[in-house]
Amino acid sequence: MSIAPHRALKALTGLLCAVLLLAGCTMTVQGKGEYAEGGVKKNAPPSELNIQNSDGSETDQQVANALDDAFTFWKKQMPKVFGKEFQEPAGGIYSYTPEQSEPIPCFEGDNSSAAQNAFYCSAEDIIAFDRNFMAELSDTYGPFLVALVMSHEVGHLVQSQTSGLDDKAIALETQADCYAGAFSQSAQKGTKYYDLTSEDLDAVLGGYLLFRDQPGESADDPSSHGSGFDRVAAFQEGFYEGAGYCKDAFGPDREYTEFAYNENEQKTGGNLSYEEIVGYADTEMNAFGDAVASDEGKSWEEVPAEPADGAVTCDGKKQDDQVYYCKAESTVLYDDSGAPATASEKYGDFAVMELFALAYSDAILNVTGSKTKGADRLTAQLCLSGVYAGDAFEKTVEGTPTAGGLKISPGDLDEAIALLIGIGEDDQVINTYKVDAFDRINAFREGFNSGREDGLTASAC
Structure with a gap:
């Protein structure tokens, strides 16, 4: 990203290796991997x-x-x-x-x-x-x-x-x-x-990112x-x-998300530092939550984001998720030395914002009265995080900053895709409830399209 008109979320160097590293995945990058049957x-x-x-x-x-x-x-x-x-x-x-x-x-x-x-x-x-x-x-x-x-x-x-x-x-x-x-x-x-199989599709998604244009x-x-x-x-x-x-579907009216760096993004690769993006997450996500809750006729009370001292613990119980909405404490807790920092290093700043968007989406669903659990709830969270991204992208196109003063930078959405491929049930980033990467990305994409068209609303999710 970028600070509007002076800030950025970007650059995916060694993207596919990064996907595998965050997930702790056993698929080898050289030689025959676990998808050999394919x-x-x-x-x-x-x-x-x-x-x-x-x-x-x-x-x-x-x-x-x-x-x-x-x-x-x-x-x-x-x-x-x-x-x-x-x-x-x-x-x-x-x-x-x-x-x-x-x-x-x-x-x-x-x-x-x-x-x-x-x-x-x-x-x-x-x-x-x-x-x-x-x-x-x-x-x-x-x-x-x-x-x-x-x-x-x-x-x-x-x-x-x-x-x-x-x-x-x-x-x-x-x-x-x-x-x-x-x-x-x-x-x-x-x-x-x-x-x-779904596993084959997930492997293909990782390979597909090989063929993308470079950000900018x-x-x-x-x-x-x-x-x-x-x-x-x-x-x-x-x-x-x-x-x-x-x-x-690919005529002259089709819109694409690829655009060039501005002068500042050219210097930074479109990325804020980890400390900067985490500093913006609280303000950005609470504005997101307030807008969606208001659209649903609900009242939003501020949910702070706080680093955990070691493993994330909610109401005295250790959590596997490294970015987690703790309902009992009305707080989003995150492992400051774990997945968010790794995502910043391996993918870029918008991957970090996506992790926070997923956690805050859980808080939003709680406020709006959603009773969904497990895979259905995660799918709704993914969709809502896409709504945030879509609204932020549309604001960038219009030249308007988000409520937190940010704008999308070239490559941000690729960072989100890389993260959604990389997270998994066994790596303790978040619990995926066995929702595969293909479906995770599809839910995010549907939310993104809704966010671009309708703004910050949960109607599509």
């Missing part, structure tokens, strides 16, 4: 789809299987959505390594420029991929991330056959993300090669692909709404 059906016959320049590797076979499923998906969807038949790329599928001596399709000059890439090239109507990069993604995040990357490129193939968008890069890229989400929903139901880039940049929030949002829209929705 939703792949065992004993499915290998696809006979031809891969040009293949070395016969398992990776090339994974890509063939993924594209086989994606092509099957679009052979069914294209007539329904666009009223025409889907055509596989006439130029075929091409596997390469940057070290090879042969030219790579659609690349001129040094092959190294094609490293760590996969692409659809309309000039030659071909899908090509760096097989070493695909192997790395598969080993780290599970083989379904390979399928997601390939289904995104097939999304570009669909665009070339339907001419449905102008050439604004971020619209093309996020629509392809949406198409990848629609394909992934079919993979969850079960395809020839995939039977996706503009949605109007001719090479923009979208922020992490924009890309995950598009993917989830496709997953929940289907390919027909994706067709019409």
Whole structure:
């Protein structure tokens, strides 16, 4: 964030490692991790789809299987959505390594420029991929991330056959993300090669943040692909709404959350220090609580935020949560040396504010008379924290500070997404009640959309 007009919440360096570190996750970052199965059906016959320049590797076979499923998906969807038949790329599928001596399709000059890439090239109507990069993604995040990357490129193939968008890069890229989400929903139901689980989706979300633009880039940049929030949002829209929705949702009126740094944010990376953001949390969150309570016709009494002396203890009982609303003491307590400080270091300042927003959302639900418990209550908290973020973002767009004098900075929403992936039931940040990361982010996103449209109200949650 930033202090309006002079402050900031931002910068996600080493984001994915940070996701794993906060969660204390056992998924390895190098070598084969716990998601090695990745939703792949065992004993499915290998696809006979031809891969040009293949070395016969398992990776090339994974890509063939993924594209086989994606092509099957679009052979069914294209007539329904666009009223025409889907055509596989006439130029075929091409596997390469940057070290090879042969030219790579659609690349001129040094092959190294094609490293760590996969692409659809309309000039030659071909899908090509760096097989070493695909192997790395598969080993780290599970083989379904390979399928997601390939289904995104097939999304570009669909665009070339339907001419449905102008050439604004971020619209093309996020629509392809949406198409990848629609394909992934079919993979969850079960395809020839995939039977996706919630764990696979969570692993994919972590990998997806690899492909975001760096904070501070503009949605109007001719090479923009979208922020992490924009890309995950598009993917989830496709997953929940289907390919027909994706067709019409990325026109000129679509709004994106990616915007450039101002001069001060350029210097700070859009981040306040941990001490600064914690100092603002009390004022910011009480203003948030008061606004929502007033909208519900309720009275809000100030809830202070206080650091705990060691482990968080409420009414004499030790709590696992490291940021916790203690109803008995009407206080939000936090472990000053635990998760909030770690979130600040690993993700950025808005991740810290999100932790406080979750705790204060519990207090808001208490004031408004909500009787929900467990997973349902956490989902409502996630939604309310999204309402806060959405309202703060809309105020930033309008040039107005929040009640606490803050504004959203580029990358803040990516920090929230990273945090919501990183927190988990076993790491004692908060109790997730087994609500998986995919659903945590979806609840936050729904609240965000409500906050942008309707301001600080609990009506959507």
